[in-house]
Amino acid sequence: MNARTAVVVEDDHDVGDAISKLLDQAGFDVVVARTGTEALTLVAESRPDLVTLDLTLPDIDGVEVCRQIRTVTDCYVIVVSGRASEVDRLVGLEVGADDYLVKPFSMRELQARVAALFRRPRSSDPAPGAAAPQLAVDPGPDADPxxxxxxxxxxxxxxxxxxxxxxxxxxxxxxxxxxxxxxxxxxxxxxxxxxxxxxxxxxxxxxxxxxxxxxxxxxxxxxxxxxxxxxxxxxxxxxxxxxxxxxxx
Structure with missing residues (x-):
């Protein structure tokens, strides 16, 4: 079975290293991006299964990064941010994030959220050799509208x-x-x-x-x-x- 891949977008080295370690232990091939520009390049090249995304980055705002990620991939995106206001959550979810986690958070909570996401349906086809995702919504006997x-x-x-x-x-x-x-x-x-x-x-x-x-x-x-x-x-x-x-x- 092909390993899942993840891109961790985080300019705080301690937080980024902790998330990377967690995902590595969960079986992901992990790469870390410290800037929005680097993140977009890595996402375009690796087409990851998961992205964890900090909104406060040194070059491009994380909201814009999420919006651009959604133009090239349907991967799961979890926003990991210190921005805790309802407006920030709304904007993050509106531009395509699947979940929004406010700092500080426990690694155990992040692990649970990642596990929950991967039990949800994906609109893209599974990679060759990868297990087919379990659908939460039954598509029915045919695909007619x-x-x-x-x-x-x-x-x-x-x-x-x-x-x-x-x-x-x-x-x-x-x-x-x-x-x-x-x-x-x-x-x-x-x-x-x-x-x-x-x-x-x-x-x-x-x-x-x-x-x-x-x-x-x-x-x-x-x-x-x-x-x-x-x-x-x-x-x-x-x-x-x-x-x-x-x-x-």
């Missing part, structure tokens, strides 16, 4: 991991797609936040808090509204969770 009654303008193709509104493709992150797929698979049913976390992250491990679900769903709803003005299919049920309503105008 699924139209929801009363909302024929919204289609979700589980096999191709594609969402279209009125025929226009909506660019979703892996997490946003998984959340939407789970909700539309239970139309009209209120799904608690904890259930969404277990389904999407394929683990009982809670990544930070259930607030992470709210952040991703806020991004998802904004994108769906942007593609079809006036439509809002995902409803928040205060104190409980979320519900997908196929006929919500």
């Amino acid at each position: 699924t139209s929801f009654e009363g909302c024929s303008d919204l289609t979700l193709n589980r096999g191709a991991r594609e969402v279209r509104v009125s025929g226009r493709e909506v660019d979703l992150t892996r997490t946003e797609f998984d959340l939407l797929a789970h909700l539309v698979g239970n139309p009209g049913v209120v799904v608690p936040r904890e259930q969404l976390m277990r389904a999407v992250w394929a683990s009982d491990f809670v990544p930070d808090s259930t607030h992470v679900v709210d952040v991703h769903l806020a991004n998802l709803r904004r994108k769906l509204r942007g593609a079809a003005s006036g439509n809002q299919w995902i409803r928040t049920i205060r104190g409980v969770g979320f519900r997908f309503d196929p006929c919500c105008p």
Whole structure:
């Protein structure tokens, strides 16, 4: 089996060395980048399975690095940052990060988050000789788009991991797609936040808090509204969770 590869983007040598050691012990081939420029070069050359990304870098802001990483690879990205505000989390997740970990953190927590990510689906094909990823969302018997009654303008193709509104493709992150797929698979049913976390992250491990679900769903709803003005299919049920309503105008 081919070893997984990881790029650790961190200008703090102590933190970078600690993360590298952890990932090396977990079976990754690890390379370290100390600047954003170096990170982008390494990602383009090695096409890693995982990137841990500090946002405060000496040359390019980590948010821009994450945005550029997403133009060349669908690898897992965990932001590891001292920026703890909600705005920073929202921006990091919006540009394509799969998870956001605030410094200081324990190596055990990072290990759990990495393990949880690799139990989630990937949109890219597995590398030759690598184990096929376990899908958290069943793609169904075929890859035909699924139209929801009363909302024929919204289609979700589980096999191709594609969402279209009125025929226009909506660019979703892996997490946003998984959340939407789970909700539309239970139309009209209120799904608690904890259930969404277990389904999407394929683990009982809670990544930070259930607030992470709210952040991703806020991004998802904004994108769906942007593609079809006036439509809002995902409803928040205060104190409980979320519900997908196929006929919500």
